[in-house]
Amino acid sequence: MDITDFYDTFFEEAEELLADMERHLLELDVEAPDTEQLNAIFRAAHSIKGGAGTFGFDVLQKTTHIFENLLDHTRRGELRLRRDIVDLFLETKDMLHDQLNAYRNDEAPDREAFERICKTLQQLALEELGESGTDPDSAQDAGSPVEELEESGSVPDSGLLLVALLGVDKENRTLLVEELAQLGEVRGESGDDTRFEVTLETTASADDIEAVMCFIIEPGQIEVTQVAVELGTDPNSDPNSPPTNSANSSQAELGSVPNSPRQKSKPAGESTSIRVSVDKVDQIINLVGELIITQSMLDQTASELEGVTNGSLLNGMSLLQRNARDLQEAVMSIRMVPMDYVFSRYPRLVRDLASKLGKDVELVTEGESTELDKSLTERIIDPLTHLVRNSLDHGIETPEARAAAGKPGTGRLTLSAQHQGGSILIEVIDDGAGLDRERLLAKARESGLAVSDTMSDDEVWQLIFAPGFSTAKEVSDVSGRGVGMDVVKRNIQGMGGHVEILSRPGQGTTTRIVLPLTLAILDGMSIKVGREMFILPLSTVLESLQPRREDLYAMAGDDVVLKVRDEYLPVVAVHEALDVADARTEPTESIAVIVQGEGRRYALLVDDLIGQQQVVVKNLETNYRKVPGVSAATILGDGSVALILDIAGLHRLVRTKKEARGGKRAEPKPISDVPHDRKEIETP
Amino acid sequence: MSQLNAQAALSAAEEQNREFLVFSLGDEEYAIDILKVQEIRGYENVTRIANAPDFIKGVTNLRGVIVPIVDLRIKFRLSSVEYGGQTVVIVVNVADRVVGIVVDGVSDVMTLTPEQIKPAPEFGVTLSSDYLSGLGSLDDRMLVLVDIDRLLTSEEMALVEHAAD
Structure with a gap:
């Protein structure tokens, strides 16, 4: 048994302690710091120092030693906290984290940064307390905090x-x-x-x-x-306070x-959770997916059997089905992580950014325990960070402007998450100035977008998602280059979700993101076109109906729209988009499925609706490539592959096909020396 | 000592020898590096993919993995393309991908020495010599050795997304 066996435990614990330290530092009320929190910060530094000493991580030990002394003075009330001191403490915490990582990777920690931070901390001690900070080298022996304490008056007995x-x-x-x-x-x-x-x-x-x-x-x-x-x-223990602190x-x-002796009832942290690589979890999920497919194959075969003589087999089959579904649910929940994983990175960001922008912002998070698929939490971080930055930069006003508007000087930014059916709703809410309709419209005209004054608010808010659109009066290094919101929208759509904005002048803006809980399983509706089977994501399906001749209108050439309750929807014939043979070509004989994709509605023409089923989503790009009009594939009960349709993609596909056809038709005309796609010349 | 040297020389020579899986397309015999082959299975249950080149027959389910199926007979413009009991799919592993190729039949596995592998002449528009690793001569038979990696990842196969797309 070697002491190095405990390195990993130390690294993990130290990491948690540092995270705790940061959380407490951020929560600290500079004016009236909570003694418990100061103690907690001190304890974290102290524990890390102890461990670092034991394992011989000199630099880490010395840094924490100086840091700990300052923290000790702080908790005794000898050092008055100021915002810049907390900033310095946070910086020190980051330093410690770097050092820890260096030790973890068997590298030497950055000597220069170490000396700089020691110097800064000693400087602070000198200025504020009139004492010279301890030389880092005196921190060699583990008993050194006692020496420090002796200096400050409380003499412990051996x-x-x-x-x-x-x-x-x-x-x-x-x-x-x-x-x-x-x-x-x-x-x-x-x-x-x-x-x-x-x-x-x-x-x-x-x-x-x-x-x-x-x-x-x-x-x-x-x-x-x-x-x-x-x-x-x-x-x-502070001589002036009760020993229980x-x-x-x-x-x-x-x-x-x-x-x-009294048994402490603290539960052991390690025994309640284990670290498992995502690959292993994904492998289990794949295997369970296979099991479900096999189970439904068996189910199909068994359903053809006669009930009386095969009663026990059929009973067993229904039990197997239930168990398999339960197993799948349980396995899928392994991938679920609480939103806290995402939200916990914003307090620091908001604090740093607010002070940089000279704003006073309070961050409130709600629904941190809401669970979301791990792969989605990772992908939501970037868009969410962008939205938070935007809210701080453009949304929340400076304290002066807020006071002038009769609002409290401290702005409030709320991050919330909650489940809504099979989706998760994430909101970024600020109580800032709100979006400026007039400025958005003016800006849109300037950038050459087609807008009119009669547009509804919702449509105007959607403008900020247009590529290259920014209303920031001047470009800051926080936001305002206009490269963000369209990327945010694209990212969220890429995750199968959508984003909308609610805004009221003077009261603030709410950005609402709706995401599916997981990408691995989808509630699908199976449809038939010709002899081929396809899957539509059930979340996109609104209703289905048999189109009547009088509701179908032809538009410019061969475009057709379907009137559904005073709304004209573009008709997308699936057989046309995907070249399906033997399909019903007469719209009135097909079934129109009203679907929603990328914020628009379409009427999809299909031959038959087969039914609803849960399908395991399989990526087509793993072994093949992206297919237009198709988002992914799945395996049906009989073992065959069915494609999952991408609504908006299908519409684009039909349009490009029609354009290509239109181009061909133009060819025989005598104006062949003029390229038929004139738009291309105008906008190279 | 000399025995050891002899053994080393022998294994070095063996290392130079390569094993190929021989398959037929029409009357011609082709061969691919056996190390690329994952398995051989029948042609069944292929789901068509719309708007793909004609030689891409679609995708199939290989124990839970979605695998594209390419018909080399169509790609190499063979006169008759029929699907019957003899039609087989060779499942190959190239560039971290699994792809099935449809051929008329698999005949055997051959070991070729370096001397038996001749450089491929410049020919053909259909099958550029870029995708050939040579011609194998075996008594009176000629095997077209296909560099399956390069062929399947090439732009004209449209199996892999290229940056230029």
């Missing part, structure tokens, strides 16, 4: 500590005792696997010992009690009640 190890096997015990011996002098040891007591004479605090040990065993497995009870001697909850209380 005392006897009783360290009880609960449920630690012999191998780890030996290692731990060795560790303890480095912190002080081991006076005695006794006990067995369930409870093993070590008496230690040391100047280190109970916190120190626990921090060092926690990288090897669970916090619940260790109890540190002081043999010589003296409340004031717990070096980490000390580090690990029951720590100080235990100090006053020696030898009364």
Whole structure:
């Protein structure tokens, strides 16, 4: 057993501690900092220092040491917090993270950055406290925080500590005792696997010992009690405050009640979750998909059997179906991660950006526990970041402008997520100025877009999704280059979702993103055209009807529209788009399925509706390429492949086909020296 | 010692030898590197893909994986293209993709020594010599050795999306 075996545990724990530290730093109220939070930040730094010392990560230990001293002064109220100090602390936290990563990758941490941050921190200590920060090199020994404390007045006695190890096997015990011996002098040891007591004479605090040990065993497995009870001697408790403010909850209380072991009820973090690679999960999902297909194949065969004699088989089949569906659901839920995974990266972004823009912004997140497919959470981060930046830059006004408008100086940005049927609804809500209709229209005219003053608000808001459209009065490095919103829209559509904007002048803007929960399974409607079967995503299907002759109108050439309740929908014949043979070509004999794609409605002409079914989405591009009019493929119950149709793609396909045909028709005409596609000349 | 050397020389010579899967298209015999072949199966249950070149027959389900099927007989402009019991699909692995190619039949597996592989002459518009790794001569038979990697990933096969698209 080697101490390096514990490196990974240390890295993971340290990473979590740093994340905690950042969260607390961001939540800190600079004017009236919460003592608990200051303590929590201090403890995080302290624990990392302890671990770094144990594993010999010098640079990390020295940085945390200086940092810890400053934090200690802060929590004692000797150092008054200011915004720039918190900024510096955050920067230090980032530094620590870099160092941690360097150690993790077996690289030497950036020496220059280390020296710079140490210098800055010492400078701060010098200016604010009038003391010279400790030289980083003096942090060598693990007992150093005690020296620091001595300087600041509280003199701890070298005392006897009783360290009880609960449920630690012999191998780890030996290692731990060795560790303890480095912190002080081991006076005695006794006990067995369930409870093993070590008496230690040391100047280190109970916190120190626990921090060092926690990288090897669970916090619940260790109890540190002081043999010589003296409340004031717990070096980490502030003499002016009750001892319960000390580090690990029951720590100080235990100090006053020696030898009364109490099991801490903290659940062990590692035992409740495991890390599994996404590949493995995807493999399971694929296999379960196969199982479902096989099951429905069997089901089809079994349904042809006579019921009385095969009763038990049929019963078994229905049980198998239920189990297979449950299994699929359970497996799919493995891929689901809470939205917190996405939202947790915004507090820092909002804080940094708001101070850069000179705005006061409060970030509120709602529905962090809403779950979404892992692949989607990763893909939503970029568009969402863009929307958050936009809201901060264009939406929320400066405190002065807000005051002038009679609004509170602090702007509010809300990120919310909630489930809505089979979709997830994500909203970015700001209480800023809202979109400016007139300016959008003026800008659109300037960029040569076709607009009119009678356009509805919704249509005007849609303009900001046009490529190259930006209304920012001046381009900032935050946003305003107009390359964003069209990309946002495209990304979200690429995920099978859509985005809409609600805005009221003076009250703010809400951007609403609707996404499917997962990309792996789709509720589909199977349709038949000729002898071929296709799948339509059920979410796109609005209704189906038999078109009547009088509702069909021909438009310029061979375009046809269908009138459905006072709305004229372009007719897309599937057999025409996909060249299906033996299909019904007479629209009145086909069935029109009213579908919605990319915000528009179409009437799809198909031969027959077969039924609804859940299908496992298979990518066509894995082994083949993108097919126009088709978004993906799936495997049907009989093992054959069916294509999943892409509504808007089909419409584009029909249009390009008609254009190509139109071009051919123009050819025989004598004007053949004039290219028939004149538009191309005008806009090279 | 000398025995070891002899053995090494032997294995080096063996390394030079390559194994090919021989298949027929009409009356001609073609061969591809056997290491590219994943499996051989019958031609069945192919779902047509609209607006694709005629030699792309469609896609099929290979144990849960969607695999495109290419008919080399159409690609090589053979006069008769029939689908019967003898028609087989050779499933090959090229450029991290799985593709099925339809041929008239698979005859055998041959080992060719480097001497038996002759450079391919410049010919043909249908089958550019770019896609050939040579001609194999075996007694009185001639095998057209197809560089299946280059053929299937070429732009004219339209199987792989190219940056120029």
